[in-house]
Amino acid sequence: MKKGILAASSIALMIALSACGRGGIYADVARFHTNQPINRGTLFIQPADPSMANSLEFRTHSESVAVEMRRQGFQTVPSAAQAQYVATLDIAQTDGTTVTRPGTTVGVPVGSAIIATPVGRGPRNSTERTTTIAVQIQRQGDGQKVWEGRASKTANAGSQESTLTWAVPRLATALFTDFPGTPGVTQQVRL
Template sequence: MLKHVIAIALSTAALSACATAVPPVEVTRFHLGDPARTGTVAVREMPDNPDVGLEFRTYANAVARELQGVGFTEAPDAASAYVAYVGFRRGFRPGGQGTDRPVSVGVGGGVGSGGFSGAGVGIGINLSGRPKDIVTTQLHVQIRRRSDSATIWEGRAIGEAREGTPAAQPGIAAAKLASALIGGYPGESGRTITVR
């Protein structure tokens, strides 16, 4: 019986963890009228992007894939009709605040005064240890027409995940944010939505 109770408690905790493995993304897009839906595009790093380096290529590749999925064709920089500027930022905040406390599962019982009327065992299982930090990742994309540098579309996507989880890894975060931001392009302008 005790084994079944422990198994159920662990299964419930595991299912809870799976349900939040890929957290929702908050997306805001801006455009005027009906922006271009096809054409050649070069993906470049946004000027003054705060997080420069090798990780940028992960985000740029994710954006390029999503732009191809909505009708654009990637082209060399000088030959493209549009330029998609990509910027991203990752930050950390301490876990353990609000709902980020460690999860505890307990099973217990007691012995009655007249013998074995309610024999039991007490067990405590700490499933998470010290709370992990929360990783916040923001992706910013601007599509500009090359001929006059006018911005035809712009959007931001923000996601959070617990440090050490798959959703906090740069490759998974980049793919999720780019998909949420560019999926449904061009999207409703000026409205913030949650993409699950």
């Protein structure tokens, strides 16, 4: 009987730990376009908030998008006057509700019931922070939007994953994976 309980507890612990490892490595990505080919060309990246245009913060984050756009065959340029396309980048962080978690739990069989028992240390109360990047690409000549998308990731506030320096490059990579992507579908993309 003890061996059965020990085996069941071990299996439950392995399942719980493997689920923890998978849970935090995906971004929710949604993309929209007209299903028409997007010709590659020169591209200028501007902030959604014009007051950020000359900030070091925006230049750092826009470079993450520029790297991905170059991988897709676009050539980034330093001014809108030189560009065939303008990409508008918006970055937002929002704090959600405080979530109470018991840490890692393991199902322990007690008689005919299984009781979730907390083991180890883990966050007991944490606030979740969602980081979202959104990009709109429009043709410079006629102002027609040709593509737009957003990627978001939720992590515990205060964790490395909730910082912009960690999240923005990874979200940019997720956003432009399989560019232009399936329009109108929200997908989970591995970070």
